[in-house]
Amino acid sequence: MTRGLSRESRQGLTLIGLPFGFALIMLAAPLAMVITFSFWTQNYLDIDRTLTLANYQEVFSQPIYQTLLWRSLRISVIVTVVTVVLAFPIAYYLSFHVKRNKALWLFLITVPFWTSYLLRVFLWKVILGYNGVLNTALLEIGLIREPLTFILYNANAVVLTLAHAWAPFAILPIFVALEKIDRSLLEAAEDLGDGPFRRFWRITFPLAIPGVVAATLIVLIPTVGDFITPRLVGGTDGLMIANMIQIQFGKANNAPLGAALAVTSMVVVALISIAIYLVGRKIGGRVAR
Amino acid sequence: MSVFKPIIELRDVRKSFGTFEALKGINATIEEGEFFSLLGPSGCGKTTLLRMIAGFEPPTGGDIIIDGKSMDGISANRRPTNMVFQSYAIFPHLSVADNVGYGLKTKKLPKAEIKREVDKALSMVDLVGYGNRAAHELSGGQRQRVALARALVMRPKVILLDEPLSALDKKLRDQMQMELRDLQKTLGITFILVTHDQEEALIMSDRIAVMFEGQIAQLATPEELYRRPATKRVASFIGVMNFLDAAATSHDAAGLTLDIAALGKVTLPASAIPPNVHPSQITKVGIRPEMLTLLFDHDDRAEKEITGEVVSSDYYGDMTYYSVQLPQLASPVTISMRNTAGRSIAAPGSPVRVGWGTESVVLFE
Structure with missing residues (x-):
């Protein structure tokens, strides 16, 4: 058997062996566990291992879960659109107008990552809060008479915080796609x-679509499942599906239902991602890559 | 060129990048319907000049006049010129037909007319039926044709070609040279070609501007450029040239007598002296390899002859290039001979008689 393998393929297997094992243990195994759990039931501390679709039935019959899933999707779609739309001009400027020190600019874009995600979310609380930086400033200069309340503890705050957190992840793939365009x-x-405007829509944008699709997926997929931001700045109507999953695994003590929710949202996100990918390929389809 | 009508006038055109002077005052007039080449080594400013005519680079001084109008402040999309890029710049996300029809769509022509024009342009470049192909399905030669069709379809006053053939293999390049020239002659559109390949420029052009370091060294027809290069630099850039030390010994109405190293004294008729040459300043003369002849066995046609020794020979099939050491010369001269029927190749080390004449000698300013 080993004689059938060439030296190169043995080398290859040796090289990927460790990462493959890592991926298996850290990614595939937990996923398999979650999927398995979703077909079991739990009664307080006992796990009933008979396979059942009861959890999924509950997910699809209880309106609360659908409301949360829809809200999660709505918020993450808005976040994605906002992030990508704001990221595009930044990436464009970086690619077309920054002549020197491009590396420095890219480096500066990563500055927000120097503090933890959690700290950045808290920072937004400080900025957007009732007695926060924004309200105090607006009150001081007399633009408002009483503090704005619609900016924190709701979906708007979630969108704002997530868009800020994910901006670099949207800027970078778009920047790379723009850089690749032959001037x-x-x-x-x-x-x-063509004048500059027509040229942008006929050449630059179509050729940047692979980057835009990548940015969209990179932002959309994780934001659907985000739970820190909605928890900290979302208030009650900013709660998302991941918060419910967390509750099921934690306080509610119903891991199988949590698993079923997780699997459901995973499938939904996967379907949306595939759709976005296909649409992107159709628009930018004739580009040879 | 019976009727002289300037289509492009370059008036003291200058370009600086920071402290680097890329173009140091270019003056030239390009006639309508002419195949004009900008020839020079890389970095001589020829591409910069072409890009300035196209409108991609603003000049830092001087004026570019196209079809009687100054192009100062007029952007590339409003100029009556179209460019064939060195990389061809075929839009990768569009089909061949959409590439060719790109500019017509901008002009807002009706769809049916665009299709008709595109088909016509594709047939001009021999790509009938390729309209639906994707850009990445094309070979290098086909991409080149698409780029040309895309420019032709716009019916510009001038087509600018930036080293369009440099990426093709030799055979395809030779073929495209012929096709390009034929197309240009048929359509009567002015072509401006940028190239570093002197052979390509000689074959294709009506006139050539040889450029060195941001200046035009000589602007002439291919024949004039080859036979009467203005400077030593032009002479060595165009074809092969032997340079021999020389000095004028006398200059009178009868002609100019030169003493040329190894070859000896020769008197050139006054008519053979270009006006820009000052006989007293001559230090070197040039002789083309084909203007020297190896005199085999019974050849006696040469006006003058001298004996030398073959150092080496390079066989090119139709031609043989010899290095021949002449007495009192530091390095051998190059002599080219056509390999006609029955003519043998002289072996290295063999003594040979070398024939030459007054017409062999090229004078520079």
Whole structure:
């Protein structure tokens, strides 16, 4: 059997062996556990290992779960749109107008990551709070008479915080896609009569679509399942599906239901991701990669 | 060129990048319907000049006039020029037909007319039926044709070609040179070609501007450029040239007598002296390899002859290039001979007679 393997394939197997084992233990095994759990039931501390669809029945029959899932999707779609729309001009500026020190600019974009995610969320609480930086400032300069309340402990705050947290992840893939565009294509478009605006929509944007799709997926997928931000700045109507999953695994002591919720939202996100990928490929489809 | 009509006038065109002067005052007039080449080594400013004509780089001084109008402040998309890029710049997300019709769509032509024009342009470049192909399905030569069709379809006053053939293999390049020239002659559109390949420039052009370090060293027809290069630099850039030390010994109405190293004295008729040459300043003369002849056995046609020794020979099939050591010369001269029927190749070490004449000698300023 080993004689059938060439030296190179044995080398290859040796090289991927360890990472593959790691991925198996850290990714595949927990996933398998969650999926298995979702078909079991729990009664206080006892796990009933008979396979059943009861959890899924509950997920699809109780309106609270659907409300939460819809809200999660709605918030993450808004976050994604806001993030990608704001990230595009930044990436564009970086790629087309920054001539020197591009590396420095990229480095600066990562500055928010120098503190933990949790701290950044708390920071937004300080900024957006009732007696926060924003309200105090607006009161001081007399633009408002009493503190704004719609900026914290609701979905708006969740969108704002998440959009800020995920901006670099959207900027970078778009930047890479823009960097890859051969500048002579832009000159050719101009040479053939296009002004800057037409040229952008006919050449730059279509060629940046792979980056936009990547940015969309990178932001959308994790934000659906985010639970720290909604928990800290979301208030009650900013709670998302992940908070419910956390509750099921924790206080509610119903891990199988939590697992079923997790699997359901995972499948939904996967379907949406595939759809986005296919649409992106159709629009930018003729680009050879 | 029976009727002289300038289509592009370059008036003291200058360009600096920081402290680097890329173009140091270019003056030239390009005629309508002419195949004009900008020839020079890389870094001589030829591409910069072409890009300035196209409108991608603003000049830092001087004026570019296209079809009687100053192009100062007019962006590339409003100029009556179209460019064939060195990389071809085929839009990767568009089909061949959409690439070719790109500019017509900007002009807001009706769809049916765009299709008609695109088909016509594709047939001009021999790509009938390729309209639906994706850009990445094309070979290098086909991409080049698409880029050309995309420019032709716009019916510009001038087509600018930035080293369009440099990425093709030799055979395809030779073929495309012919096709490009034929197309240009048929359509009568002015072509401006940038190239570093002197052979390509000689074959294709009506006139050539040889550029060195941001200046035009000589602007002439290919024949004039080859036969009467203005400077030593032009002479060595265009083709192969032997340089021999020389000095004028007398200059009168009868002609100019030169004493050329190894070859000896020769008197050139006054008519052979270009006006820009000052006989007293001559230190070197040039002789093309084909203007020296190896005199095999019974050849006696040469006006003058001298004996030398073959150092080495390079066989090119149709031609053989010899290095021949002449007495009193530091390095051997190059002599090219056509390999006609029955002519043998002289072996290294063999003594040979070398024929030359007054017409062999090229003078520089």
